[in-house]
Amino acid sequence: MTTNVTTVPAYAAPAADAPLERTTVPRRPVGEHDVLIEIKYAGICHSDIHQARNGWGEGIFPMVPGHEIAGIVTEVGSGVSRFQVGDRVGVGCFVDSCRECAYCRQGLEQYCVTGGTGTYNALDKNGDPTYGGYSSHIVVDENYTLRIPEGIDLDEAAPLLCAGITLYSPLAHWKAGPGKKVAIVGLGGLGHMGVKIAHALGAEVTVLSQSLKKQEDGLKLGADHYYATSDPATFTELAGTFDLVISTVSAPLDFNAYLSLVRTDGALVNVGAPEEPVSVNLFSLIGGRKTLAGSMIGSIGETQEMLDFCAEHGLGAEIEVIRAEQVNEAYERVLASDVRYRFVIDASTI
Numbered sequence: 001m002t003t004n005v006t007t008v009p010a011y012a013a014p015a016a017d018a019p020l021e022r023t024t025v026p027r028r029p030v031g032e033h034d035v036l037i038e039i040k041y042a043g044i045c046h047s048d049i050h051q052a053r054n055g056w057g058e059g060i061f062p063m064v065p066g067h068e069i070a071g072i073v074t075e076v077g078s079g080v081s082r083f084q085v086g087d088r089v090g091v092g093c094f095v096d097s098c099r100e101c102a103y104c105r106q107g108l109e110q111y112c113v114t115g116g117t118g119t120y121n122a123l124d125k126n127g128d129p130t131y132g133g134y135s136s137h138i139v140v141d142e143n144y145t146l147r148i149p150e151g152i153d154l155d156e157a158a159p160l161l162c163a164g165i166t167l168y169s170p171l172a173h174w175k176a177g178p179g180k181k182v183a184i185v186g187l188g189g190l191g192h193m194g195v196k197i198a199h200a201l202g203a204e205v206t207v208l209s210q211s212l213k214k215q216e217d218g219l220k221l222g223a224d225h226y227y228a229t230s231d232p233a234t235f236t237e238l239a240g241t242f243d244l245v246i247s248t249v250s251a252p253l254d255f256n257a258y259l260s261l262v263r264t265d266g267a268l269v270n271v272g273a274p275e276e277p278v279s280v281n282l283f284s285l286i287g288g289r290k291t292l293a294g295s296m297i298g299s300i301g302e303t304q305e306m307l308d309f310c311a312e313h314g315l316g317a318e319i320e321v322i323r324a325e326q327v328n329e330a331y332e333r334v335l336a337s338d339v340r341y342r343f344v345i346d347a348s349t350i
Contacts, residue, residue: 009350010135011324012062016054019328022350025064025131027139034139035083036075037091042133043068043159043317044343046189046250047273049331051121055275060121066133067093067119070148070158071347080142088148090307092161093297095119095130095144109144110297133158134327136350146304149311156316159189159342160307162297163317167194167246168306169298170269171201174244178202183238183245183261185229187214187221189334190248190271192318192341195221197306200313206242208234208261217340221318235260240288242266252278259284259292267291317342323349 007024014021030036048065050056069091073083083089096117097109104112117124120132131138148157167190176182182203184194191207198205199222206225207218215226227234235257243266245258250272259280262268267290285292298306310316318341322330330343 008135008137010064010131011327011350012064012131012134013052014062016052016059016061020052020134020331022324023062025062025135026128027131027137028128030075030077030139032077032079033142034077035073035080035089035142035145037069037071037089037138037140037145038074039069039071039133039136039138039347041070041155041158041321042066042345042347043162043319044327044330044334044345045159045162046334047162049334050250050273050275052331056273060123060129063121064131064134065120066135066345067091068158068161068163069119069133069138070154070161071138074137077142082142083145083147088150088154090146090148090157090161091119091133091138091140091144092146092165092303093119095140096124107299107301109299133347134324134345134350136347144300146300146307149308151311151314152307152316155321155344155346156319157307158344159193159317159319160310161303163190163193163342164197164310165298165303165306166190166271166295167248168197168309169302170246170271170295171198171203171244172302173295174267174269176201176203176244180204180243181206181241183208183242184223185245185247185253185258186249186272187218187341188248188337189339189342192217192221194246194248195223196315197310199223200309200315206238208245214340240264244269246271248272250274252276255280255292256284259290262288262290264288264290267293269293269295271295317344319344321346325349
């Protein structure tokens with residue numbers, strides 16, 4: 001276990017399904033290759049709710065959620081070469097990996113064979129729990145810290161560290177761009193960034209949402225088309241249309257229906273993480289040489305690429321900034337789809 005730690009204020013879930021409450025948590029001393037970050041903003045991701053309520057199991061409590069972190073470097077270790085005091089930085093979903101496996105060596109740290117070290121709800125190499133961004137400060141290895149360009153405000157940049165890269169990575173991997181038809185399933189915290197990024201990449205973008213209530217928003221964000229999936233005619237009209245369909249929803253879907261929208265050699269990629277299992281008729285894949293795939297965030301290098309891309313194109317998240325004491329109310333509003341489109345905690349209120 002580590003020693004000589006410093007305690008910092010934070011909001012934590014003391015147990016599964018318990019409301020988050022103000023507390024203090026330890027932070028390790030700044031090591032040779034560490035940076036100390038004063039957190040300015042922390043986004044609220046749906047996965048924070050899943051984990052704080054132990055929806056995916058194996059929760060470590062007390063748990064300080066938060067893996068969409070934007071802040072300022074206030075101290076650097078003696079061996080740090082990438083950052084200096086005063087730099088604008090971000091931290092995403094993981095803060096370490098084994099650095100030795102084939103994926104880490106390829107720059108695909110998000111697929112580290114050990115699972116890597118999550119920004120929260122994980123154990124670091126010393127066996128200590130990691131605590132996330134719902135806190136005033138965090139200590140992170142410089143190699144897992146991102147630079148936030150000046151072209152993005154810190155509050156709008158925070159959700160890019162998960163929501164932004166979660167959509168950028170599959171859009172880049174499956175080469176969304178001019179001449180490609182892309183559908184984004186769900187217009188929420190993830191989906192709205194998918195629309196923005198796909199549009200900026202030059203793709204023809206369609207939103208597939210349960211209803212048309214967010215249609216005006218979707219078109220303003222960059223969608224070319226907007227359809228309600230509650231209307232069976234949508235699946236008939238759009239059959240075989242898309243090169244790439246990305247599902248952002250965290251509830252089980254009828255994947256066979258959505259695969260019918262994919263053209264031959266196209267892909268349906270899931271970035272949402274339902275708690276329940278889903279089933280797929282393999283003939284939905286075989287019949288058109290279609291791909292059903294998953295994608296999980298991005299590497300450190302790709303996340304930096306995404307941040308630079310967003311700054312170049314003037315893209316930030318659509319946010320509602322809240323005080324820390326509003327976090328439990330915000331969780332309920334996320335579950336009720338009552339946010340457009342990402343809550344961000346002002347860390348100065350923690």
